[in-house]
Amino acid sequence: MTASLTPAPPPNILSIQSWVSYGHVGNAAAVFPLQRLGFEVWPIHTVQFSNHTGYGAWTGTVFPPELVADLLNGIEARGVLSHCDAVLSGYMGSEGTVSAVVEAVRRVRAANPAALYCCDPVMGDVGRGVFVRPELPDLIRSQAVPEADIVTPNQFELELLTGRGVKTLPEALEAARLLRERLRGGGPRIVVVTSLVRQDAPEGVIETLAVTGEGAWLCRTPLIPLDPPRNGTGDAIAALFLGQYLRAGDAARALSLSMSALYALLDLTHRMGTREIQLVAAQDEYARPGQVFGAERVA
Secondary structure: OOOOOOOOOOOEEEEEEEEEOOOOOOHHHHHHHHHHOOOEEEEEEEEEEOOOHHHOOOOEEEOOOHHHHHHHHHHHHOOOHHHEEEEEEOOOOOHHHHHHHHHHHHHHHHHOOOOEEEEOOOOEEOOOEEOOOOOHHHHHHHHHHHHOOEEOOEHHHHHHHHOOOOOOHHHHHHHHHHHHOOOOOOOOOEEEEEEEOOOOOOOOEEEEEEEOOOOEEEEEEEOOOOOOOOOOHHHHHHHHHHHHHHHHOOHHHHHHHHHHHHHHHHHHHHHHOOOOOOOOOOHHHOOOOOOOOOEEEOO
8 A cells, every 4th residue: 555645845935015804905915826826825914904095095004114023023933934935025115114024035035045035016007106105116126126036016117116218128128127137146036027018019918028037028918908907916916926936937937827817817807897806716727827828038
């Protein structure tokens, strides 16, 4: 009789982001897809609101930055930081939170030098402009980005981080390369540009661009007419890309699979006509998307 093999424990991700009780943004958009991809997630919340701020009204509170360090102290006391494979950060909200996230990354790396840091530099978007405190873009640029192995700005945030206009593919590639130079030396230095809408693209599509030291890849999906745009999509794609990259170690494959999953999520949201992204209903798409959009090498 053959003894059954005991599976290896799943990899672990520390995710430091906002939290909402109703709907899906921040950790409420990132944790579940990562769990469906097979990761244990250790969430630390920077805020807890009733709902995302896109509704114009909400209740809840912003947590003090000291809470990040305090919760990390408790996790460290369990002796598990050496088993943390990656840190994911999203909305930070204050100067102190940026510093607390950077310190958390450094503490994780001290315990596990192989751990990756994926920074989603949540600062603003086309149409809305900058929606964080005015000092945060500079702090994220100077403190968080240099610690990151992977950074996932949207098109607006890429322009804000680099001071470069991005209207064409060559401009997007150049801005992404400039941002890559600021990432942590010794890491994979991956820039993933989400929600890319450029003048030289076909009509009716939206793209995501991944730029690494080995090349650049573009993944294109149909543009789904969601009005208003759904909150939480950037948080979801950052988590999906990080998870797929940790699984495969290949940026092009991670780009293709994460964008295919996101398309399925947004398509279902559109068909169901809901204001919130249908994160739970689309769960089977995260690990095995039913329709796969390929990543085209562009550099």
